[in-house]
Amino acid sequence: MLAIMMLVVVLSSIGASKGVVIGPVITDAAFFLFPLAYILGDVITEVYGPRAAKRAIATGFLGNLSAVLVYSLIIWLPGFDDDFGLAKQAALEVALGPVWIVVLASLLGYAGGQSTNSLIMWAGKRRHQESKLYRRLISSTGAGEAVDTIIFCTIAARAIGIDNFAQWANYAFFGYLWKVLVELALMPITARVIGWTKNREPSYR
Template sequence: MPATGEKVAALGHRYAILLSTFIGLLLISNIVAVKLISAGPLIVDGGVFLFPLVYIVGDVLAEVYGWKASRRAIITGFLLSALASLTIWVVQLSPAAPGWENQDAFEAVLGFVPRIVLASLTAFFVGQLVNAWVLVRLRERTSGRFLRTRLIGSTLIGQLVDTVVFCTIAFYGEISGWDFIGYVALGYAIKCLAEVVLLPVTTRVIARVRAAEAAAIL
């Protein structure tokens, strides 16, 4: 039976909420990532709190809505992140108003660093596409079974690509040898661990969204 107008709107509504959440988490993570945080012997950036959630919402989009819808969300997030970086750069270059004395502080916190921006945008774009593609292909190969295994598998591959691409573009030549390998390994381990810990949340959200979409179609 064809979906009614209200049901079609409901389908679009849920996708729009997930898309907005996906992009919002991404933009917030990119902004707060400029601060380095001391966590005992470890040094992490501020994005560690929210960025793993970007991959989790990305998993929900890929698992429930498929490759094309997931790719659309990733491209939208990439373009808006690029726009945010460009806007910050233009504001940084714009002359400060008389009496506004925070230019140095603005540049210190949000200053445009081309290499870091390029690393962040490229890593997100490639890593997310790989993660979504692997998850969708594994779903096809397993006929939708083994959800947890597929989520972990796509995360391990997607986060590996994301971390290696970012660290290579951002810090290759600045950090070398075992220090570079250790930095990559630590970032990768933290991201993967966060997603594994939150795996029960991911599976529940996927089940709820899928059930809601199925009910809207009937």
């Protein structure tokens, strides 16, 4: 689960540097990936507790920061000086250059959102034990995604090319709506994965 979460977070940072327009909706190219990180966060928190969730968040941070350093090194290394080499260098700078902004936005947004998400999940778990799982999932998803989306969209807007409040509001609103709807739609699957993991995890009590 941690490996999948890391992969989703790193790929999301690359995809989110590209703005996407679908009809009236402004989003980014990672819109279909990031809800998976929150689903995995729910499973980890429910089964392994908040400490494990914090370790997963911290590991995601390190993976993303490592990726940014690698991108910077790739851009910095001298390439061929012919037309093809110069065109490739320019393409890498345009494609990977703004990723650090997205990573900063995702780190801060993910930290705030996942911390909120895990806090609500664990508080509900302590209060209700094994019951009312869906209530915990819904409340933690709504609050966590709201915190994440506002922080992320505010910082990442520059990398995507958003330069006015109307575009930002569109980006934030539809981003939040999409994430919540996807998680709600996949909630039965999330609950089944949680139950499956609990039954097969020897450390779970």
